[in-house]
Amino acid sequence: MELYKIEKLIVKYFEATTTVAEEETLREYFSKESIAPHLEQHAPLFNYFTKAKEERFTKQVPLKPRINYLKWVSVAAIAVFMFGLYFYQPTPAPVTLADEYTQEEIESAQEAFALLAMNFNKGTEQLYHLEKFEKTTNKFLTKK
Structure with missing residues (x-):
């Protein structure tokens, strides 16, 4: 009887009509050692979700940027200014x-x-x- 219920739940799962409780039942079934041979192909899918739920991000997120962008922006502004000064050609006075x-x-x-x-x-x-x-x-x- 339980095997028939699991098969129906798998069909519902792939049709996207299962509830959270039904999906939990599927996860519990596929986490056991004894799985029906014709359903073993679905086991990695449900085991992946169980493992993925346990994963946590442990790296520290820096709150301040490490590179001081203001310093580089000021250097770029000075470079553009010097470039403009070097290529500046004053316009001659209008000729009457x-x-x-x-x-x-x-x-x-x-x-x-x-x-x-x-x-x-x-x-x-x-x-x-x-x-x-x-x-x-x-x-x-x-x-x-």
């Missing part, structure tokens, strides 16, 4: 047009820009006439 070109060159450039603006305005006037032409043409084409 008067420093770069003579007054005559500036005046000739202004004259050229004025001529360009005048010709550009003439081109835009032609576009205005073209726009008027397009509007009147569309009136005749869309008339029914």
Whole structure:
């Protein structure tokens, strides 16, 4: 009768429907010397859980870190600062047009820009006439 009960409990165990008391019954059965031959394959599983329950962590856990990180962070910050100082290149002061070109060159450039603006305005006037032409043409084409 007990063997039949153990077999049913193993089936329930692998279906994950056993209670804690039923699992304790399985652990007790597999801790004995006399186990049915067809159930011996399950013995290491339940014996492992029994042994694992007895294991304890005995090492001491340090509450303070052993390495002083603040010291290494300050060394790294100084290294980055020195690296930046070594490769620092100051930017030159901005150059004005008067420093770069003579007054005559500036005046000739202004004259050229004025001529360009005048010709550009003439081109835009032609576009205005073209726009008027397009509007009147569309009136005749869309008339029914």
